[in-house]
Amino acid sequence: MRLQTVKHLLEPVLEPLIRKVVKEEVELALGKHLTGKKWICEKETLALESRNLQLKFLTNLSLPVFTSARIEGDDSQAIRIGLIEPSTGQIVTSGPGSSAKVEIVVIEGDFDSDSHWTVEEFSNNIVREREGKKHLLNGEVFVVLNDGIGVMSEISFTDNSSWTRSRKFRLGARMVDQFDFVKVKEATTESFIVRDHRGELYRKHHPPSLFDEVWRLEKIGKDGAFHKRLDRENIKTVKDFLIQFYLNPPNLRHILGPGMSAKMWEVTVEHAQTCVLNGSVHVYCPLASQKKSGVVFNTVAQVLGMLKEFQYIPTETLTEAEKVQARGMVIAALSHPDEVIMYPDEASLMGELLQNNMVSASNSSAMATSGARNVMVASQNVDGFDYPGATMAGLDIFDLQTLQDSGPVRCSPQAPAAGQYTIEATPQALSDDYHLRYLTNSPNPQCCQSLVLEESQADLQSMLDGFMSQQPLHSDVAVEKAQRRWTKLFSVLKWLSVRKLVALRKTHPQVNSET
Incomplete structure (x- = not known):
């Protein structure tokens, strides 16, 4: 119990x-x-999600952007988008995301693209179209990656950016497809202005062309005050602007007037100087310089250098006075375009200058012999004279009128008791014109006859042979020696002419009375 x-x-x-x-x-x-x-499960999940990738625009946009115009990259290339490994910067060509679909959206221009934004922040900054308007982007807004790279095709803006809070847009790209354990960050471009397509008619060209109208330059508006001022001075193209700038910049600055600030002037000039030139060079040698000096300039009248005695001196080594002189020569060249020689490039000019210098040096060293032979050949063609083998009797190349036109010959007294005269037979006398002037005015030409006849034909032949036997010298003294040989040759020829005239008067006394 x-x-x-x-x-x-x-x-x-x-x-x-x-x-x-x-x-x-x-x-x-x-x-x-x-x-x-x-x-353990959370640790494994975190390990799988630790792969963070990023979308990136691989091409810079071509600016400016206009509505209804295709959005393009630099050099009219299509814009590319890539899936990037942030730690290495390499394209992810395989695995999750390398063949995903990407959406192109419009982002506010003041979105802080440098910060580590969240998905919500990115989405909150997407710009939607205005009420009653079409979608802000028109065309293929979805891009499919292929081996980690996608290409934007035909896509354009339907509205400008002036109505947004920042007055600018950015393009954004975000993943449409989602993948387990992989996080992909969105991409954005730099901010830019989208203008109405009607503004494309007034678009500035970068770089400008030489033959663009001058208002295509920055800070010069079409039909604006600056444009009208330039047009009144016949500065209508970018080339005209550059020519005026290189020849007389103060005058160009004065034409634009005080309304153009120093900063605006700098921007306009820098834009004009980005113009791509054709590389041709122009040479102008004033006639007064006998082609020994000149100026070298490009197609917009910018001085590249000067020529002095066939030597090229670049503008960097010119003095200020020489630069002023060179600009003056360019101004003269523009007034005499038919006297300007154009070369396709600077190398062509340098090659011709080098050739001219070589020819000039060769001609200087060979001037005496080659010149003498040319004279002899010409004489042979006219009078049958040939050398070697020619005799003094064959030198019938001077007519009587030529000798008479030379003027009187001076005669100096030699023997006072004899009362006769004789010609100074020194080398200087042979090279002067005095002996010819004496012949036509002498009261007693017989003295000249006797003296001339005393000179043997063999001696004169020997003198000519000595001249013709000398060879050209390729040295610095070649010119000086050539001049001496030419002086000797002319003296011989003059002496022979005197002899011929004396002999002629001896056989024809009436010649004495005529002279």
Whole structure:
């Protein structure tokens, strides 16, 4: 009875207590087990999601951008988008995301693209079209990556950016497809202005062309004050502007007037100087310089250098006075275009100058002999004279009128007692004109006859042979020696002419009375 009494008293109390204790212990043990499993799973998940990739625009936009015009990259290239590994900058060509679909969107121009934005921040800065307008982007706004690279095709803006808070847009790119354990950051371009397509008619060219109208330059508006001022001075193209700038910059600055600030002037000139030239060079040698000096300039009248005695002196080494002189010569060249020689490039000019210098040096060294031979050949063609083998009697190349036109010959007294005269037979006398002048005025030409006849034909032949036997010298003294040989040759020829005339008067006395 006692056992039954204890059983009835303990069962309602002990059983719930025991169950509670067992339950708590089991739950505690199970909780510890599950916590360990969850930590392992989370660790594995974080390892898979640790690969962060990024979209990037691989091509810079060609600016400015106009509505309804295709959005292009530099040099009219299509804009490319790539999937990048940020740590290396390499294109991801395989794996998740390398063949995904990407959406092109419009982002506010003042979006801070340098910050580490979130997906929500990026989405909040997407610009939507104005009410009642078409979608802001027209064309293929979705791009499919191929080996990690996508190419934008025909896409354009339908509205300008003037109505937005920043007055500018950015292009953005974001992933459409999502991948487990891979996070891809969005891409943005630099901010830019989108203008209405009607403004394309007034678009500035970068770089400008030589034959662009002058208002294509920065800070010069079409039909604006600067444009009208330039037009009144007949400065209509970019080439005209550059010519005026290189020849007389103060005058060009004065034409534009005080309304153009120093900063605007600098911007306009820098833009004009980006113009691509054709590389041709022009040479102008004034006639007064006998082609020995001149100026070298390009197609926009910019002085490149000067020519002095066939030597090219670049503008960097010219003095200020020489630069002023060179600009003056260029101005003269523009007034005499028919006297300007054009070369396709500077190398062609340098090659011709080098050739001219070589020819000039060769001609100087060979002038005496080659000149003498040319004279002899010409004489042979006219009078049958030839050398060698010619005799003094064959030198019939001077007519009487030529000798008479030379003027009187001076005669000096030699022997006072004899009362006769004789010609000074010194080398100087042979090279002067005095002996010819004496012949026509002498009161006693017989003295000249006797003296001339005393000169043997062999001596004169020897003198001519000596001249013709000398060879050209290729040295610095070649010119001086050549001049001396020419002087000697002319003296011989004059002397022979005197002899011929004396002989002629001896056989024909009437010639004496005529002279």
